[in-house]
Amino acid sequence: MSQFLEISGLCARIDADGQEKQILRGVDLTIPPGEVHAIMGPNGCGKSTLSYVLAGREDYEVTAGSVTFKGQDLLAMEPEERAAAGLFLAFQSPIELPGVNNANFLRTAVNAVRRARGLEELDAVAFLKMAREAAKSLSMAPDMLKRNVNVGFSGGEKKRNEVLQMTLLQPSFAILDETDSGLDVDALRIVAEGVNRLRSPDFSALVITHHQKLLDYLVPDRIHVMAKGRIILSGGPELAKRIDQEGYTKFLAEAA
Amino acid sequence: MNAISKDMSGPLSSFAQRLNDVEGAERQAAIGALLRTGLPDRHVEAWKYTSLRPLSAQEFQAPPAQYDAAQAKSLLDNLLSQHDAVQALPRIVFVNGRFVKDLSLLPEGVDVSFFSQNSLTSDVQASPDRDPLVALNTALVDDGAILHVAKGADAGRVLLISLGVAGDTAISFHPRHSVVLEEGAHLALLSLSAGVGPYFHNPVTEVTVGESAKLYHTTLQTEGPQAIALATTYVQVAGHGVYNSFALGLGSLLSRHEVHARLNAPHAQLHVNGAQNLAEHQVGDITSVITHAASDCISRQTVRNVLDGHARGVFQGKVLVEQVAQKTDGYQMNQALLLSENAEIDAKPELEIYADDVRCSHGATVGALDDDQLFYMRSRGVPEAQARHILIAAFLDEALSLIEDETAQEYCRAMLAIRFSAERKAA
Numbered sequence: 001m002s003q004f005l006e007i008s009g010l011c012a013r014i015d016a017d018g019q020e021k022q023i024l025r026g027v028d029l030t031i032p033p034g035e036v037h038a039i040m041g042p043n044g045c046g047k048s049t050l051s052y053v054l055a056g057r058e059d060y061e062v063t064a065g066s067v068t069f070k071g072q073d074l075l076a077m078e079p080e081e082r083a084a085a086g087l088f089l090a091f092q093s094p095i096e097l098p099g100v101n102n103a104n105f106l107r108t109a110v111n112a113v114r115r116a117r118g119l120e121e122l123d124a125v126a127f128l129k130m131a132r133e134a135a136k137s138l139s140m141a142p143d144m145l146k147r148n149v150n151v152g153f154s155g156g157e158k159k160r161n162e163v164l165q166m167t168l169l170q171p172s173f174a175i176l177d178e179t180d181s182g183l184d185v186d187a188l189r190i191v192a193e194g195v196n197r198l199r200s201p202d203f204s205a206l207v208i209t210h211h212q213k214l215l216d217y218l219v220p221d222r223i224h225v226m227a228k229g230r231i232i233l234s235g236g237p238e239l240a241k242r243i244d245q246e247g248y249t250k251f252l253a254e255a256a
Numbered sequence: 257m258n259a260i261s262k263d264m265s266g267p268l269s270s271f272a273q274r275l276n277d278v279e280g281a282e283r284q285a286a287i288g289a290l291l292r293t294g295l296p297d298r299h300v301e302a303w304k305y306t307s308l309r310p311l312s313a314q315e316f317q318a319p320p321a322q323y324d325a326a327q328a329k330s331l332l333d334n335l336l337s338q339h340d341a342v343q344a345l346p347r348i349v350f351v352n353g354r355f356v357k358d359l360s361l362l363p364e365g366v367d368v369s370f371f372s373q374n375s376l377t378s379d380v381q382a383s384p385d386r387d388p389l390v391a392l393n394t395a396l397v398d399d400g401a402i403l404h405v406a407k408g409a410d411a412g413r414v415l416l417i418s419l420g421v422a423g424d425t426a427i428s429f430h431p432r433h434s435v436v437l438e439e440g441a442h443l444a445l446l447s448l449s450a451g452v453g454p455y456f457h458n459p460v461t462e463v464t465v466g467e468s469a470k471l472y473h474t475t476l477q478t479e480g481p482q483a484i485a486l487a488t489t490y491v492q493v494a495g496h497g498v499y500n501s502f503a504l505g506l507g508s509l510l511s512r513h514e515v516h517a518r519l520n521a522p523h524a525q526l527h528v529n530g531a532q533n534l535a536e537h538q539v540g541d542i543t544s545v546i547t548h549a550a551s552d553c554i555s556r557q558t559v560r561n562v563l564d565g566h567a568r569g570v571f572q573g574k575v576l577v578e579q580v581a582q583k584t585d586g587y588q589m590n591q592a593l594l595l596s597e598n599a600e601i602d603a604k605p606e607l608e609i610y611a612d613d614v615r616c617s618h619g620a621t622v623g624a625l626d627d628d629q630l631f632y633m634r635s636r637g638v639p640e641a642q643a644r645h646i647l648i649a650a651f652l653d654e655a656l657s658l659i660e661d662e663t664a665q666e667y668c669r670a671m672l673a674i675r676f677s678a679e680r681k682a683a
Contacts, residue, residue: 055631055635056631056634056635057631057635058627058631059627078634078640079631079634079635080634080635080637080638080639080640080643082635083634083635083636083637084637088635089635091632094632095628095629095632097629097632097633097646097647097650098650099649099650099651099653099654100646100647100650105633105636105646108638108642108646109633109636109637109638110637112636112637112638112639112642113636113637116637165636169636169637
């Protein structure tokens with residue numbers, strides 16, 4: 001029986017300015033249902049690439065390995081099919097969509113996902129009620145639903161908007177790519193609470209972060225250390241504290 | 257009279273028989289002008305990017321008296337049913353270039369008469385000598401609406417609708433419309449066009465905006481896929497008058513929306529905005545000549561093009577600032593979004609300035625859809641085709657938001673949304 005999310009031997013490269021660059025070099029990672037895992041690692045180790053490959057970004061070429069998600073071949077699916085299947089990626093740098101109203105976009109996304117999941121679509125009134133409540137719980141200003149998607153949003157507002165999308169799309173597996181970067185302590189707490197509210201036996205998450213702080217709020221079940229395109233070490237929550245105190249260098253040396 | 261047809265070559269020969277039968281001094285004079293120049297080919301500067309060769313492919317007959325009435329009705333219903341506020345508006349409906357009373361709902365605040373009951377000569381800005389398409393129109397016109405709004409009157413909104421209903425035989429129609437707003441008058445005019453079958457729609461519209469009068473003119477072109485639609489509009493604006501126009505082009509195999517506008521007295525304002533969304537082998541040409549002939553006038557032009565498949569967009573915009581036109585404030589911008597490798601935009605902005613104290617700017621951009629934006633939307637579950645349409649609509653929306661008349665703006669948005677959802681269903 002396959003696991004909820006199972007990544008094995010995943011290798012991926014990107015074509016950067018005509019030069020092929022291997023970034024993932026055999027990632028093995030299993031996430032059971034209901035668990036929150038964290039990935040830590042130095043810059044350039046492949047954390048963000050892993051998140052993009054899982055979400056289906058086309059710039060990356062998978063050269064080896066496999067990913068199964070709820071028994072399905074994730075890598076064979078289009079990005080929108082992955083979202084419908086329950087995967088969500090909170091972007092490290094959320095994209096601005098000039099001319100696209102935030103509430104309209106959210107409703108379009110929610111209804112596309114509901115349609116694909118065989119659920120009834122929400123009308124404008126029902127949706128807006130739900131969206132306003134969710135926005136309020138994230139302490140977002142009410143006018144953020146009326147503005148264009150991420151346009152003119154501060155760094156913190158963008159991250160909250162990602163968590164708002166996640167809340168409304170109800171994923172069963174979320175990847176949070178440095179959702180804590182650029183957040184002050186209050187915003188970090190609000191975002192973490194937003195994630196914690198989703199926690200249930202049917203919700204798993206992979207949290208990519210540099211910092212111990214977010215993990216204080218989220219308390220992951222497992223922590224993985226990534227370096228040079230591979231997971232080199234896995235352990236319990238105590239691993240984060242060791243990294244925080246000792247830095248990555250020691251781990252990298254041990255793994256070498 | 258048979259001598260005429262011998263001199264007709266190229267596209268003009270498609271109308272030879274009918275031109276032979278034309279009577280009346282003014283129409284004969286127009287034919288004389290036509291024979292001197294012929295219809296323009298691509299050696300003529302103003303037609304460098306748009307070829308009239310499709311006109312040569314077939315002979316265009318005069319529209320027969322009978323047409324498929326059920327088809328006309330269904331085209332009309334289709335136009336009106338897209339927006340509640342439009343359904344109830346007064347409308348002047350033409351089928352194959354002739355006024356049809358049964359389909360119309362004449363407005364109250366506007367004095368309406370028809371060219372079929374009038375002689376051609378009135379206050380003519382459109383000159384057959386200058387433009388062969390105007391000459392062709394002058395020679396073959398048999399109807400058109402004459403709208404007159406009295407001094408100080410607010411005539412509300414009026415629809416001017418053209419339906420082309422062609423069977424197996426290609427037909428052409430050449431209506432001549434005239435819109436006159438007296439001092440301080442106000443009108444919001446929506447010109448809609450749609451059709452089926454092979455036809456050539458060649459309207460000429462003359463607009464006169466009186467002192468401190470205001471005309472909102474929205475043109476929505478949804479002609480049939482085999483249609484050729486070459487529309488020429490002449491505009492003159494008096495002091496403190498406003499001509500605020502927007503042209504949205506979605507239909508036709510080949511279309512040209514050509515505006516000649518003249519700011520005649522100080523503090524007149526002109527907005528000649530537009531957008532087009534074309535695919536397959538469509539060609540859409542937006543051409544304008546804006547003349548500042550007085551001081552302290554404002555002209556604005558924002559045009560956005562979305563081109564897919566093998567579609568080609570043409571933008572020619574000339575702003576001429578005469579020596580007297582000091583303190584002119586002119587702005588012109590043409591932007592294109594190319595959705596396929598085979599789509600093309602040809603842009604020719606021109607500024608010709610003889611005054612020394614003016615503020616004029618112009619620019620042009622070309623781009624493609626942003627991959628990051630597409631991926632972001634798809635990762636939120638929005639299917640690719642829909643994500644593309646959301647981005648295209650957002651691009652066009654910045655132009656559509658310039659439509660001053662709210663109902664017309666909503667209507668254009670609705671028509672665009674319908675176009676997109678039909679495309680997705682077809683895919």
